[in-house]
Amino acid sequence: MSSRNAVIDRFLTPAHAAADSDIDQWHNESVQQTPGADAWCRLLVQPVCAHSYRARFWAYGPPAVIAAADWLCEQVERDGIEVTARIKPGDVAAALDLAASERHIGILVIDALATAASNLGR
Amino acid sequence: MSADTTAIYLDHAATTPMRADARDCLQACLAAPLGNPSSPHGPGQAAAARITTAAAQLADVVGAQADEIVWTSGATEATNLALRGVAAFAERGASTGRPVRIISCVTEHSATRDTLKALEQQGVDVFWLAVDTQGRIDLDALEAALAQPCDLVSLMHVNNETGLVHDVARIAALCQAHDVALHIDAAQSLTRLAIDVSTTPIALVSMSAHKIGGPPGIGALYVRRRPRVGLAPQIIGGGQQQGRRAGTLPTHQIAAFGAAAAGADAERETTQASYRRLGERLWHGLSCIDGVTRNHPPAAIGAAPFVNVSIAGVHGEAIRTGLAHGQPNIALSGGSACSAARGASSYVLRAMGRRVDAAAASLRLTLGPGIDEATVDRVVVRVAEETARLRALAGRPA
Known part of the structure; x- marks a missing residue:
């Protein structure tokens, strides 16, 4: 798929969208929103076993926010939270071919993950 | 499918x-041996005849005369010609010592808004009317604004986002009472609402073909002959259209615009x-x-x-x-x-x-x-x- 189609495809059929019933099963979550509340992302991360995690999201915003949240959850489940935590906003933008005006979306989802990760130790 | x-x-x-009648007309023009409509030879005059027919068709829809139609590339250019043309004409003949003044509204299409903002940068005094929760202007506010000397009022007939219809008849009457020319952006109202410049004192009307089933890339500005509205041309480089807008006319687009206007208005x-x-x-x-x-x-x-x-x-x-x-x-x-x-x-x-x-x-x-x-x-x-x-x-x- 082309990069721009990656946004559309993930937006239309995100694989890691949280179900409403998930809320009681997840204890390590985090919410981040943009200053203007035009978008927000809520990440849910749960350890399955050593270095293995499940990740889900709720998000509100333009399609790129949904796509970025879904992509980040995929990285967490594939590479673990320690590796994913090293992802930079530019990596999100490059993976999804985000426009310059959408670069803040990478920051949004990474901040959400960082907080979720810090909550894991509590 | x-x-x-x-x-x-x-x-x-x-x-x-595109409407079928407009498409058929456009294709017929493309297939015909038409020349430059400014040329005196047969193919040129055949093209000119098609344009004359289209002008009559479009003029008939708005109650105008055919020679009051100026062809443009679309409603945006028509609006630019109206606003910049009136401002330039007023400035050229200015002896009042005051800046050119235009009244408009905050919810206008960007063709008007952006043009007026550019004119503001050049010293034109633009008065922006506010709207209520339905998008209507306050006619008392318009009348108050008209109390000061003014060169033009520019408003859209139908708002392009909400469909709000401005009360053009009352607005035109107010403008006439203050001897101020009225420009109407009819891009969204042409063939959707009745427009009759023979009974409503409107000086300028912007129109677009592609909003009514005509081809893109063609529009028109109605320019009232009497009483005359001063308009300085904005595109020069030829004497076409009585010097009001230079450039070789696209016969196929104009003919299709005329056909679309006649057909859509009939329905x-x-x-x-x-x-x-x-x-x-x-x-x-x-x-x-x-x-x-x-x-x-x-x-x-x-x-x-x-x-x-x-x-x-x-x-x-x-x-x-x-x-x-x-x-x-x-x-x-x-x-x-x-x-x-x-x-x-x-x-x-x-x-x-x-x-x-x-x-x-x-x-x-x-x-x-x-x-x-x-x-x-x-x-x-x-x-x-x-x-x-x-x-x-x-x-x-x-």
């Missing part, structure tokens, strides 16, 4: 599919009545979705094809994208197609007092040929489905 991949086009305020009453019924059905269906608010005005002051709503709890870009890619995919917009290109929330809805998030989450659905009750019902179901999907993606508040 299966039903699942059917596209439903509800963006007729942005552009319309006006029937089609608009149909769009009114369908629009009410569409609004009734959408209003049953939780969190939907109405942005388009009541029928008494609204153009029939327009339905504009905001949906709480969903992001505007998200729902428009979801609808555009869903099954069936629905082509609509959040506001002006010209504003969509900038990615901004609707300044029209914000001027009407809507919250920024509501202005950003608006859907403009404009009816046109080929839409029936069944299609409207499918759209309602699809909007409800997509709204539910996006709200589920957003989850419950944290």
Whole structure:
């Protein structure tokens, strides 16, 4: 798929969208929103076993926010939270071919993950 | 084509599919041995005859004379010619010592807004009228503004986002009483509403072909002959159109514009009545979705094809994208197609007092040929489905 189609495809059929019933099963979550509340992302991360995690999201915003949240959850489940935590906003933008005006979306989802990760130790 | 991949086009305020009569006319022109309409030889005169016919057709729709029609590349150029042309003419002959003054409205199309903002940079004094929650201007405020010397009032007939119809008859009467020329942007009203410059004192009217089933790339400006309105040309380099707008005329586009105008106007009453019924059905269906608010005005002051709503709890870009890619995919917009290109929330809805998030989450659905009750019902179901999907993606508040 082309990069721009990656946004559309993930937006239309995100694989890691949280179900409403998930809320009681997840204890390590985090919410981040943009200053203007035009978008927000809520990440849910749960350890399955050593270095293995499940990740889900709720998000509100333009399609790129949904796509970025879904992509980040995929990285967490594939590479673990320690590796994913090293992802930079530019990596999100490059993976999804985000426009310059959408670069803040990478920051949004990474901040959400960082907080979720810090909550894991509590 | 299966039903699942059917596209439903509800963006007729942005552009319309070409009418069969316009397409036939355009193709006939392209196939004919037509010359440059400015040339005196046979092929040139054949082209000129086609243009004369089109001018008569378009003039007839608005109650004008054929020689009062100036062809342009579209309504945007027509509006630029009207605003810049009046400002330049007034400045050229200025002996009053005051700056050129133009009255307009905050909810105008960007063709007007941006042109007036550019003119402001050049020293033109622009007075911006505010609107109420329905998008109407206050006629008392207009009259108060007209109390000061003024060169032009420029307003749109039908708002391109909400379909609000300005009361042109009363506005024109006020302008006439103050001896001020009135420019009307009729891009959204041509062949949708009656326009008669022979009975309504309007000096200038911007018109577009592609909004009425004609080809893109052609428009016109009606320029009143008597009493004369001063207009300095903005494109020079030839004596075409009595020096009002230079450039070789595109015969095929002009002929098709004339055919579209004549055809659409002949069907006006029937089609608009149909769009009114369908629009009410569409609004009734959408209003049953939780969190939907109405942005388009009541029928008494609204153009029939327009339905504009905001949906709480969903992001505007998200729902428009979801609808555009869903099954069936629905082509609509959040506001002006010209504003969509900038990615901004609707300044029209914000001027009407809507919250920024509501202005950003608006859907403009404009009816046109080929839409029936069944299609409207499918759209309602699809909007409800997509709204539910996006709200589920957003989850419950944290």
